[in-house]
Amino acid sequence: MMTNELNELAMFAKVAAERSFTRAAAKLGVSQSALSHTIRRLEQRLGLQLLARTTKSVAPTAAGAALLRDLAPALEQIDLAVNRARSDRHEPAGRLRIFMSRSAAAMVLLPRLAAFAEAYPKVVLDVVTGTGPADLVAGEFDAGIQLGEYIQRDMIAVRVTPELRLAVVGSPAYFASRSVPQTPKDLHDHRCITLRHTGGPYRWEFEKEGKSVTIAPDGPLIIDETHLAIQAALSGVGIGVAYEEQVAEHIAKGRLLRVLEDWTPPIPGFSMYYPSRRHQPAALAALINALRVPHRNDR
Known part of the structure; x- marks a missing residue:
């Protein structure tokens, strides 16, 4: 289904629920004229009159009521999915896929894993171990842990150990x-x-x-x-x-x-790296804060 069609159906459902273009427009954050135009466009495309309008009231027609019965469960599922996604942005939850070497897992993650799991019980860490750097985007990883010298310059890197020897x-x-x-x-x-x-x-x-x-x-x-x-x-x-x-x-x-x-002089330690700070999941932010070395300059 195209995005425009989904928006039109959602607007139709809101008008039907409110029995008013004025109240529906206010809740949707659009103008009443734009909302009326959207509903007319939907009715023209379907070849059906979905809403009966008078000067004092708005009500679904028989065709509109039938469409609503079929549409309501799908719209409810979409609302649930969107709300769940929004909550993941603010509450640490969900699965994080992380790439690291076995040495990084043993030295960085495992010593702090029990405390992290206790603090964030809704987060699942899906850890994949391997040697060398990984293409996080191609591998569908949320983040990786690697020695700083091997991290690509376009990555955001946060130090998670002091210098090593x-x-x-x-x-x-x-x-x-x-x-x-x-x-x-x-x-x-x-x-x-x-x-x-x-x-x-x-x-x-x-x-x-x-x-x-x-x-x-x-x-x-x-x-x-x-x-x-x-x-x-x-x-x-x-x-x-x-x-x-x-x-x-x-x-x-x-x-x-x-x-x-x-x-054997000191070498740069391990860093956690990831592609972007935009729309960072709360779970990833929590893991970074749990692992990072305090008072370090990150890039």
């Missing part, structure tokens, strides 16, 4: 028969656990005293998630890289040894 680690068993690397170039003599990223394997970037070094790691395993890289490192497969927070407990308990710590 990467940790290069290996197990004591692995280092038992191998020397500990002192510089990034020493990694060429080691088995490295390579992380797959968009466009190919992730290149390990190091910096110390203004000197930058990039290493293309080589080893027996290429994997697409830091949690799996950590497990491989714990098993003695080789040297892996992960976020400092992810391996802190393993390092503290001696299960992993950290190397090249002075070569």
Whole structure:
């Protein structure tokens, strides 16, 4: 059904309910003459007289009453749908589809999920995990969580973690028969656990005293998630890289040894990103406020 036809039918129903063009026009926010013209146009198109008019009253004809009986349930459903949509704009409710890596889910979302679910019980988070950035529009996602350096410049981005640091680690068993690397170039003599990223394997970037070094790691395993890289490192497969927070407990308990710590400066943390601020759903606004890092400059 075309929008004009729906508007005309809704106006007809309002006049029939009010039994007055004057009252109906006031409630619809249109002029009485415009409303009369709309009803005449509808009657001409249908070839039916829908309203009987006198100088003192307006009432549906038999044809108009029959049309109203069929029309009323549909108009009621449309009103309910519109009101529900309007309430979603003001009350956090409904489903949010979010894309993020497993690391982002573990480090950003899960620690704050219980409090968010308690505060907003009508919101359902539909989380899809994957590696690399995603096309939010093509994938029909409401938002994503990604490292700031990989977010497209046309996105709105809100910081959801402080700066992060990467940790290069290996197990004591692995280092038992191998020397500990002192510089990034020493990694060429080691088995490295390579992380797959968009466009190919992730290149390990190091910096110390203004000197930058990039290493293309080589080893027996290429994997697409830091949690799996950590497990491989714990098993003695080789040297892996992960976020400092992810391996802190393993390092503290001696299960992993950290190397090249002075070569790993802070990097920009995770940001939540989305296409536009216009008509932002209340549920998305609530999630952003729940995850954002306070006192940060967003773009």
